Amino acid sequence: MAEKVLIVDDDKAFLQILAERMQNRGMEVTTAESAAAALKLLEKESYDAVLLDLMMPEMGGIEALQIMRKKQPEIQVIFVTGHPSVSKGVEAMKLGAMDFIPKPVDMSELTEKIQHAKASRMILVEKASQEKIKKILTDKGW
């Protein structure tokens, strides 16, 4: 099944072309030009991976990540950043980002990270479902 990915970046040119390249690789891609727009999409949908720009106007990637993780604890966020230093990426990973990738993006590296994100998310979703079932069975005394 195709990986379902949300890309969030305020650079429209980058956003569109990256989305097209990922679609060419069979991924199902949705785009958002701001963190606020992405958070709105996440109210209705879930994605295998969210590619999030670190530096965006109004709400930056780190703040958005914290809100996203509250909404969907199993969310897998990969930061895409033009920030040449790795310190921001490390900070983001400490806050719960799955990984980060610098701009310009290496497509094979990105594809690999997305596949990894999908697998990690599936494990977390499965684990959450098992715990839910376990709780129901315990509540019913079975």
Place this chain on the structure above:
Amino acid sequence: MAPMDLIGRCGIQFFGKMSASISHDLKNVLAVINENAGLLEDFCVMAEKGKALEPTRLKRLAEDVKHQIRRGDRIITSLNTFAHSADRESVAIDLRELLGLLLELTQRSASMQGVSLAVDRPPDPIMATTSPFLLLNLLWFCLDYAMKAAGPEKTVEITAEKTDDGTRLHFRKLAEMGSGAGSFPAEPERLLTGVLNAQIQLDPDSREFVVSLRGRAPEE
């Protein structure tokens, strides 16, 4: 810290901040060019598998690359002009050009803060003899404060004008002056105004502050 040491330290910090912001912008330009090149590769792979190439799509890609190169060139030109602003301690400059450069350098910071910058540049040159680097540093402090103090319109308007005894720069459409935006002018601004023979006057009623540069402008 001795006043000149503080000015020197502020100058290095200013240079560092601008360089970091510019290099970030350039990384973004390279990222888009990289994606365009990648998409061209994708098209070649698809063509090898028998899918026809679309000339209009290819033309658009070439246009996008050219657009990014123009964007990159503008950024590098600003970086170059900025780097050369420290070459001479005192030189005759057109404040309209200096404001243009300041705008290019601070566009990213403004956009991150959700603030629009509007510069009203008169048609005639506004000449001043000063240190371009120190003046840029002072104006950057001013703009940084103005963006934090921006009113509900989230716009900072900057206008430059000649006066009998020099030149004046107005930073307009501010809301909170001296409260949430921090103290202004602080020590670095006061030291820079001293060195530049300038003055900062706050006018909360008109929601603006004015930077006056004293000294007669050279003949244009």
